[in-house]
Amino acid sequence: MTLYPMVRDGNWWFSTGLTPDEYQVLPSTVETLQRLFDERVGIPGVHFSNLTWHSLWRANIRMVDRYRNGRIFLVGDAAHVHSPAEGEGMQTGIQDAYNLGWEIASALRGAPDMLLDTYEDERLPIARQLLESTSARSQAFMRPSSITQTVTNVTTSKDAFADTTQLSIHYRGSTLACDLDEATIIRAGDRAPDAPGLHASNGMQVRLFDVFRGTHFTLLVFGCQLTLQLPDVPNDFLRIYTIVRPGERIAASDGALIDTSGHAHHTYGITNEALILVRPDGYIGLTGGSLDSDPIIDYLRGTTGR
Ligand SMILES: Cc1cc2nc3c(=O)[nH]c(=O)nc-3n(C[C@H](O)[C@H](O)[C@H](O)COP(=O)(O)OP(=O)(O)OC[C@H]3O[C@@H](n4cnc5c(N)ncnc54)[C@H](O)[C@@H]3O)c2cc1C
Structure with missing residues (x-):
């Protein structure tokens, strides 16, 4: 068992290598803490004062x-x-x-x-x-x-341990992850990344995290052929955005986002047409390279019953 004297106004715990029994018999003073720190950690120039709280701490694992x-x-x-x-x-x-x-x-x-x-x-x-x-x-x-x-x-430095940002966590292989083909570099189960610099038809500049925010599914349609026939679903269940490159013509401008700087196409690895269905928790549920609504309908029915 290792003891960590905790420095309340700092961010670090320093291992002393003492057992709890050894710790119990020591006087709980700032001098004790200073001596332990100097002996066992030994970073010069660290001076403790005004010890307001200390505790014996054990990691539960x-x-x-x-x-x-x-x-x-x-x-x-x-x-x-x-x-x-x-x-x-x-x-x-x-x-x-x-x-x-x-x-x-x-x-x-x-x-x-x-x-x-x-x-x-x-x-x-x-x-x-x-x-x-x-x-x-x-x-x-x-x-x-x-x-x-x-x-x-x-x-x-970036050390050799796990990715502490947790941004690389993914659920590839989950029963909720469905890749219809290899049309996208991004895969179902990945965390849906952000992309800035999208322009809406009303001139507003948005980013993908803006359109994901909420508790709804988001369908990103990369391509200008609006052939999708999706049933009328409430806005708080599914929101659909067509993402086009500058200059591409689209049949209807509602829900269209112009990928002015190409971030969205680049980040999602889109070279042609593609569908990306993003779950309410911001992870990708489905990817596919043909603008066919049936797999989307099947996916939503299968997971949510709607
Ligand atoms: C020293 C230390 C440093 C940490 N630093 C970080 C950090 O930097 N970043 C980070 O992400 N995490 C950190 N953590 C972990 C983080 O504090 C916990 O993971 C987080 O607080 C857990 O949240 P929780 O809601 O699951 O549980 P808790 O915060 O434990 O909440 C559970 C609540 O349920 C209440 N409760 C228990 N039983 C009952 C009952 N029967 N009826 C009603 N209420 C009950 C409890 O009183 C408590 O309020 C640290 C933890 C420690 C110990």
Whole structure:
């Protein structure tokens, strides 16, 4: 067991390598903290004063083996706790909740029960990877001999641990991920990336994150042939945007976005026509290279029942 004296007004925990028993017999004073820090961390020029709070802290590292039991769902720390070494616990819990939220809302409107099962399928592997990477990082912090090096690495460079931005998390292979063909570089299950510099027909400049924001599905139609025959669906369920390059003619300008600087085509890897269906949680549900509405209708019916 490693002890971390916590510096309340700072951002770092320093491993002393003491056991809790060793810690218990030490006087809880700023002098003790200073001595431990100097002996075991040894970064020169660090002086502690005005110790207002300190605590013996133990990392809980554990997770559940199921995220769902009937009508009960676990999210956040209730499902997975780990060392805060990467500062990712809260982020992961919020993503759990966002992944599950639209599915519960859909289930309440009649979506098939299997939609709720995809929550565990997609999120439990993420927690497992997180426990592994945070445990590895914790171990690195706990080695007193390497603490200075570890702190230096973490603060000055991209280190060799997991992607702490979590932007590379994806659900490729999920039952909710459907690639109809190879028309796009981006794949179903990927996080739908942003693209700035789109111009709406009313002259407004928007970015993709603006059109995704909300609890609706978003269908991006790359191409000017509006052959899609989608049933009339409410705006809070599905929003459709046609994305064209400057100069391309479109049949109707409503919902058209001109990709002035080409960001959207480039980021999504579109060379010709394509459909991208984005789920309410901002992940891609379906990709395809032909502007055919049937797969979209099938996907939405299959997942949401609508
Ligand atoms: C030292 C430290 C540093 C951290 N740093 C970061 C960081 O930099 N970035 C990051 O993303 N994460 C960080 N985390 C992790 C983050 O704090 C947690 O992952 C996050 O707070 C978990 O949120 P939660 O809502 O799942 O659980 P909690 O925050 O634990 O919320 C659960 C709530 O439920 C209440 N509750 C419990 N039982 C009951 C009951 N029976 N009835 C009613 N209410 C109940 C609790 O009182 C609590 O308010 C850190 C954690 C620690 C310990």
